[in-house]
Amino acid sequence: MNKEFLHNKDGRAIRILAEFLEPEHRFRQFGIDDTIVFFGSARILPRRTALANLKKVKLDPKVKAKDLSKAQHNLEMSHYYEEAVELSRRLSEWNKTQKNQYAICSGGGPGIMEAANKGAYLAKAPSIGLNIHLPFEQHANPYISSHLNFEFHYFFVRKFWFVYTAKAIIMFPGGFGTLDEMMEVLTLVQTERITKKMVVVLYGEEFWSKVLNLDALVETGMISPQDLSLFKVVKTVDEAFAYITKALPRNGGKRKSQPHEPGAKVAGSKKKSAKA
Numbered sequence: 291m292n293k294e295f296l297h298n299k300d301g302r303a304i305r306i307l308a309e310f311l312e313p314e315h316r317f318r319q320f321g322i323d324d325t326i327v328f329f330g331s332a333r334i335l336p337r338r339t340a341l342a343n344l345k346k347v348k349l350d351p352k353v354k355a356k357d358l359s360k361a362q363h364n365l366e367m368s369h370y371y372e373e374a375v376e377l378s379r380r381l382s383e384w385n386k387t388q389k390n391q392y393a394i395c396s397g398g399g400p401g402i403m404e405a406a407n408k409g410a411y412l413a414k415a416p417s418i419g420l421n422i423h424l425p426f427e428q429h430a431n432p433y434i435s436s437h438l439n440f441e442f443h444y445f446f447v448r449k450f451w452f453v454y455t456a457k458a459i460i461m462f463p464g465g466f467g468t469l470d471e472m473m474e475v476l477t478l479v480q481t482e483r484i485t486k487k488m489v490v491v492l493y494g495e496e497f498w499s500k501v502l503n504l505d506a507l508v509e510t511g512m513i514s515p516q517d518l519s520l521f522k523v524v525k526t527v528d529e530a531f532a533y534i535t536k537a538l539p540r541n542g543g544k545r546k547s548q549p550h551e552p553g554a555k556v557a558g559s560k561k562k563s564a565k566a
Contacts, residue, residue: 309447313420313440317455320437325395325418325455326381326534328374329471330402330462330493340368370463370494371405377460377493377527378409378417384535385415392457392538393418397448398439402462404431420448449474458489458534461521463497479520480513489537490521491530498523 295301317323335343344361347353378394385392394410396403398419410417411433419434421441430439442448452459453475461472472492478484492498507513524530 306444306447309442309444310450313451316438316440320416322393322418322438322455324390324392324457326392326458326460326538327395327452327456328378328402328406328460328462329397329464329468330370330374330405331464331468332397332399332401332403333465334371334401334405334463335364335368336371336405337365337368340365367463370497371402373493373527374402374405374462375409375412377530378406379413380409380527380531381534382410382413382415382417384531386413388538390538393438395420395452395455396434397421397452397467398430398434398441400429400431402464404433407431407433420451422448453478453484456488457486458491458538460491460493460530460534461498462493463501469501476517476520480517487537489534491534492521492523493530495523495525 296304340361344365347358347361350357381392382394393416394406395418396406398407398421403419407417407419408431416435416438417433418438419430419440421430421439422445423441423443430441440451449471452471459475461468475484475488475490479488479490504513504518508515508518522533524533
């Protein structure tokens with residue numbers, strides 16, 4: 291319990307190890323083996339919030355053109371939040387009928403991450419939040435199941451836990467963080483460092499066609515034409531839901547039942563008293 295040692299550079303290896311082992315312990319405790327991961331921007335607002343902000347800006351007699359334009363843009367982008375909620379809710383409802391169970395998992399923050407956890411919450415299903423400590427933007431959203439709410443310090447350990455349990459990853463519109471996560475996942479799949487079947491979906495054809503020109507990577511020989519088949523670009527919730535639910539059962543999840551809620555008896559577990 292020497293905090294001075296644990297929090298200095300000599301204690302870094304212990305901190306990294308704790309961030310690796312504690313989630314593993316908790317996932318095992320609550321029966322989490324397979325997940326559907328949502329990635330996306332923390333800046334995308336719920337439609338109700340974006341609409342209220344726009345109305346507020348319009349009522350300001352001193353409003354600047356750039357502020358009005360930003361508020362209008364935020365409202366236009368808010369449909370992605372609502373669609374992430376709906377997709378997560380439908381996947382969570384579908385999941386209850388399946389032999390193989392897949393828990394919804396997000397980065398735990400606001401925006402698309404919140405939408406993913408909210409969808410599971412509306413379906414009365416547990417969901418995971420793998421949060422990261424940042425000086426701005428990131429805070430735990432209120433829809434994460436309390437027993438599955440994590441906060442990481444190290445990005446690379448957090449990324450490991452995103453990918454290790456994932457059977458499907460859904461990329462909603464996002465910035466540097468989402469692009470970083472997307473490219474790392476695609477690299478691991480392309481190089482076969484991920485050997486399991488991985489369903490990768492890019493949600494929002496209009497957004498991704500504007501942001502990414504992957505055809506140019508093929509034309510210049512930087513990737514192979516078959517690398518474009520590592521992911522599926524979709525336009526709607528219906529398209530995403532149909533594709534994911536068709537692909538997932540072929541992956542072969544391990545669990546036969548729903549993830550455990552707090553207080554539920556975990557098979558094979560024995561209660562141990564804590565000792566210093």
